[in-house]
Amino acid sequence: LSKKLMAIRLRWLVVIICSYLLVFSGEESFPSSTAYAFIFLYVFSNIFLYLVNERLFESAYFYAPLVIFDTFCVTAALIVSRQVATDFYLAYFVIIILCAVLHDFLGSIVVATLSVLVYGYLLFNAGEIFDPGIYLRLPFLFIMALFYGYFAQVIRGEKVLRIQAQIRQIIAEQQADVERIKSEFLRNITHELRTPLTAVMGYGELLIDGDFGMLTVNQRKAADGLMKSARGLFALIVEILDCSKLEKGKTG
Numbered sequence: 001l002s003k004k005l006m007a008i009r010l011r012w013l014v015v016i017i018c019s020y021l022l023v024f025s026g027e028e029s030f031p032s033s034t035a036y037a038f039i040f041l042y043v044f045s046n047i048f049l050y051l052v053n054e055r056l057f058e059s060a061y062f063y064a065p066l067v068i069f070d071t072f073c074v075t076a077a078l079i080v081s082r083q084v085a086t087d088f089y090l091a092y093f094v095i096i097i098l099c100a101v102l103h104d105f106l107g108s109i110v111v112a113t114l115s116v117l118v119y120g121y122l123l124f125n126a127g128e129i130f131d132p133g134i135y136l137r138l139p140f141l142f143i144m145a146l147f148y149g150y151f152a153q154v155i156r157g158e159k160v161l162r163i164q165a166q167i168r169q170i171i172a173e174q175q176a177d178v179e180r181i182k183s184e185f186l187r188n189i190t191h192e193l194r195t196p197l198t199a200v201m202g203y204g205e206l207l208i209d210g211d212f213g214m215l216t217v218n219q220r221k222a223a224d225g226l227m228k229s230a231r232g233l234f235a236l237i238v239e240i241l242d243c244s245k246l247e248k249g250k251t252g
Contacts, residue, residue, distance in 0.1 A: 003154060004049070004057040010150055011046045011070065013143045018042060018073055021081040035080075042073055060155040067151050071096070074144070088137060091119050095141060099148035108149020112142045190237050197237070201230045 019042070022035040056062045078089070098111045116138050123137065204227040206212060208220065215223060 002054060002057070004052070004054045006150065007057060007063070007066075007154075008046060008049050010143075010147050011049070011066075014070055014074060014147055015039075015042050015046055017140055017143060018077040021077040038073075045069075058158075060158040063151050063154060067148070070147070087122070088119075091115060091141060092144065095145045096148050099145060099152050102149065102152065105146075105149050105153040108145050108152070111149070112145030115141045115145060186240065190241055193237055194234070197230055197234055201227065201234065204230060 019039045022039060078092070095111060095115055099108045102108060102111065119141060120138050204223055207215065207223045208227065
């Protein structure tokens, strides 16, 4: 289920609850025409979300005004309906705070279940005169816990993804620095080795060619050994450079 559909379906539950509270409001001073207009606009706001681009639902910044708007609507419906007491408002706002702290949808379900059980126990042991509207309090708490818990989880998930992206960027930058330092080191060290080694090989060839006079058999053997070792070391330096270039090409 996509984030868009999940958010819309959760809002439908909230819309239905607010509509019920306003339609069956016990406040006679609140005009029914105003209540129906409010319900119409609230229903239309959720229908409008079907037309919104789904990519917006991937951003936590999109949910902030949505949650604030819904919180305002729900609170206004509770105040206008005059069907709840102070203890219910307390339970309602405690759920909001817990969902914001938990940042976990499963945790919100646990909070919702416990809230319904605890408040239901207190409600049915209070000895109040029950009316049909009072039974709406229990599913109301459960739905609001799911509502705020889901949006808290979405915001937390995006924050985690953003932190992971920053960590990957830092690691990539550090790896690039390591590669740069390694390349500079190899370039400098091979330059420092090849320069004197080239001179050694040059003088060795002059010795073997007799430019500094004829060599004895032992001297020639020593010069040949020197040239062989120098050529081997020079080849090793070239291989190191080639491997470095090849590795740089793969990582790049």
